[in-house]
Amino acid sequence: MKNEQAELIADTAERSALRDAARRFAANEIASQVAEYDRAERFPLEIVRQAAGLGWLGAVIEPEFGGTGLDWVSFATLIEEISRVCHVVGLALSLPSGLVGAGILEYGTEEQKRRWITPLLRGETFAGAGVTEPGSGTDVANMATTCRRDGESYVINGAKAWISMLDIGDWFITFATLDRRLGREGVCAFVVPRDAPGLTLRPYKNKLGFRPLATGDLVLDDVRVGAENRIGEEGQGYAVAMAAVETGRLSVAARAVGLGQACIDASTAYARQRRVMGQPIGRFQLVQSMITDMVLGVEAARYFVARLAACKDRGVPRPRRDASLAKLQATEAAMSAATSAVQIHGAYGVSEEYPVARYFRDAKVFQIIEGNNQLHRAMVAEYALGFRGHSHA
DSSP states (O other), X not given: OHHHXXXXXXXXXXXXXXXXXXXXXXXXXXXXXXXXXXXXXXXXXXXXXHHHHTTOTXXXXXXXXXXXXXXXXXXXXXXXXXXXXXXXHHHHHHGGGTTTTHHHHHHSOHHHIIIIIHHHHTTSOOEEEEXXXXXXXXXXXXXXXXXXXXXXXXXXXXXEEEESOTTTOSEEEEEEESOGGGGGGGEEEEEEETTOTTEEEEEOOSOSSOTTSOOEEEEEEEEEEEGGGXXXXXXXXXXXXHTTHHHHHHHHHHHHHHHHHHXXXXXXXXXXXXEETTEEGGGXXXXXXXXXXXXXXXXXXXXXXXXXXXXXXXXXXXXXXXXXHHHHHHHHHHHHHHHHHHHHHGGGGGSTTSTHHHHHHHHHHHTTSSSOHHHHHHHHHHHHXXXXXXXXX
C-alpha cells in the first residue's frame, strides 16, 4: 500500500513539466479574464482554442485520432492546475475524452471517431452531451425521449435538460429509447447536428454557478438523423452513456480539487495581509483551524483523484467505487473550502474584489453534477456493506 501511495504522489519529469506549463498558461492566459467572462456568461472560446493548440483537449486520446496519448494521472494533474484558475476551461479539456467523446471512442466506428472526435481535439468544433431529462435526473435508463427507425434514418422525439455548450456546440450526443418497456436494452445513442430540423436549444440564464457554460434544454421534435449517426448498435445506447461515467467523475473531481486549492491560495494570501488588532488574521487560532481543515480536505481529495486515475492507467474496466469516492470527497472538500474562504474574507468574501464568492457559487454546483452527492454517499455505503461488489483491483 505504501508503494502504491508513493507512486501516486511522485512526479515524473514529464508530469512536473506539464504541471508547470499548465500553471503558466492559467496565470498568463486565463487569470486576467475569468472574472469578466464569468459575469458575462460567456464561454472562453479563444482560451480553449489556445489550449487545443498545445494538445491539451482530450490529451489522453490516441495519437491516431489527434490526441497525445497522455496517461490519466498526468491528465488529472493538468485539469486540476487549469481549474485552479478556471474549472470551465478544465471542463473543456475533459469533454473529448469524457461526457462527449468517451462513448464514441469506445463504441464508434473509425470513421465516426475521425469525423467527430478529431476536430474536437483541434478546437475546430465543440459539442455537448444530452443525457439528463426533466423527469429522470440521475436515472439514465428511465428516459422518455423516443426514437423510431424510418428507412435509413431515425426520428427522435423528446427533451433533455441541463445540457451544456448550447451556445457553441456544433453537435450533441444524445440518447433515446426504441421502447420504454425494454429499459436500458432499448436505448440508442445518436449524434445530432446543431442545425438538424426540429432541434430547439433553450439556454437558462443567470445561473447560480458555472456561468460561462450555456446550459439549458434540448428539445427534439421529429428530429431526423441518418443511421450513420447512431453510435454503437441498437440497444447499446445505455452502454455508450455509461462509458463516460468514471471519466466524467474523474474530471469533476480533478476540477473540484483545483477549485478547493484556489480557495486555500486565496485564503492564505488574505490571512497573511489582513491585519486585525495589530497582527495578521492568520495568527488567530480559529483562522488557522479553518485553513487546516481546508488543506486536509483538499489533500485527501487529491489522493482519491490520483488513485482513480491510476485505476484507469492500469486498465481497470469500471472503477466505480473509486469514482464515487473521488467525486464525493473532492466536491465536499471544495464546498467546505469555499465556505471557509468566504468566512475568512469576511465582508470582502461577498464582493467582486476577491474571487471567493465565485468559488462558493461554483462549489455548490459541483455537489450536484455527475450524480448528486447523496447518490454517491449511498453507493459508498453499499460497497462498504457488501451490497455492491468492489470494482477495482
